[in-house]
Amino acid sequence: MRSLLALAILGLALPAAAMEATDAARLxxxxxxDCGSCHGLTLKGGLGSPLTPEVLADAEPEGLASIILDGVPGTAMPPWRPLLTEEEALWIARYLKDPSQ
Incomplete structure (x- = not known):
């Protein structure tokens, strides 16, 4: 039990880059x-707008992360804040702008 607690504490102390590497596949x-179910499996649009790097080229990652976290009232875009951290939402925003990251 103590070793699990120690691992959890160490996990919290990891730098952001290390957390990104371990969570990248999940995100x-x-x-x-999840995004593809509305934005199209290739993210070229569907119920939701396209999320391609070309479409998002001028968008700021922080603004995209805010949309991911808080959704867009009056649209089908739900808030993901209950399920994602701000760091994860920012990672997703950067990934959408440059999937090769």
Whole structure:
């Protein structure tokens, strides 16, 4: 039990880049499955608008993260704040702008 607690504490102390590396696959799957269910499986649009790097080229990652976290009232875009941290939303925003990151 103590070793699990120690691992959890160490996990909280990891730098952001290390957390990104361990969570990247999970967040990529979330984008493909959850975002793709509305924005199209290739993110080229569907019920939701396209989320391609070309369309998002002029968008600031922080603004995109805010939309991810808080949704867009009056639209089908739900708030993801109950399920994602601000760091995860910012990672997704940057990933959408440059999937090769």
């Amino acid at each position: 990529e799957r979330l984008v493909a499955q």
